[in-house]
Amino acid sequence: MPAIIDHAARRTALAEVAADLVATGGSEAATVRAVAAAAGFSTKAVTHYFPDKRALMLLTYRHAALSSKARTDASQPEGRKDVAALLHALLPTDPKVERDWRVWFSFWGLAIADPELAEEQRVRMRDFVAQIAAILAADPAFSHCAVADYPRIASALLAALIGIVTQVIFAPESWPPSAQAQAIDDLLARIANRAD
Structure with missing residues (x-):
């Protein structure tokens, strides 16, 4: 009798x-x-699972994105929303998170010249901005912001996160975990304390 193979587990x-x-x-x-x-x-x-390298990279990217989503979902305290916890969960302060960022950076290079991969990237970015915006809207620290501003603020926060991560990857000695967290907290404090 042939062995039963868990194909989803093998792909993962x-x-x-x-x-x-x-x-x-x-x-x-x-x-x-x-x-x-x-x-x-x-x-x-x-090759049974991945007919070529492009398919392999696409699944690897999706796997990293799902890992990131699981991490951000788990970051939220029970019964409330906390945008700082969400962003902290994505700082490359442990090897798994840094690995996922390196996968994303590599995928982005491929997506520049491939419309299908570029669309995958757009969808992931759009979904993450929406996740940040939804948490901002439910986080009491940002209740002073206009509802229409949440997507713009979320997009700026994602851009800041990517900027921090890029520096961490290429100059880790300048960005210990405490400096990463402080950069996010300082940015959030400026937004939270802004008088509208």
């Missing part, structure tokens, strides 16, 4: 292996052959 495991390869060597390192070798599978087994 391959995405994890690919993410590790991308984090240390860029998207060029995550070839189908390299993922197969690192996962202990045959190349044929990997």
Whole structure:
């Protein structure tokens, strides 16, 4: 009797292996052959799930995005919304979060020249801005903001987060975890204390 294979678990495991390869060597390192070798599978087994490198990178990116969503969802205290906790959950203060950012950066480079991947990126960014805006709207610290301003503020917060992360990735010695958190907290304090 043939072994029963959990295909969803295998795809997730391959995405994890690919993410590790991308984090240390860029998207060029995550070839189908390299993922197969690192996962202990045959190349044929990997191509069953990913016919080419583009499909592999797309799933790896989606896996990182879902990990990020799970992290931000888990960041919220029970019974209330906290935008600071949401943004702190995405700071690259641990290896898994940093790895996901490295996957995202690598994917962004591919998406520039690929309309389908670019659309995937637009959808993810739009959804994350919407998540930030919804939490801002429910966070008492930002109740003074006009409802129409939440999407604009959320977009600016995402831009600031990406800017901080970019600096952390390329100059980690200048951005210890405390400095990352302080940068987010200072920005949020300026928004919260702004008189409208």
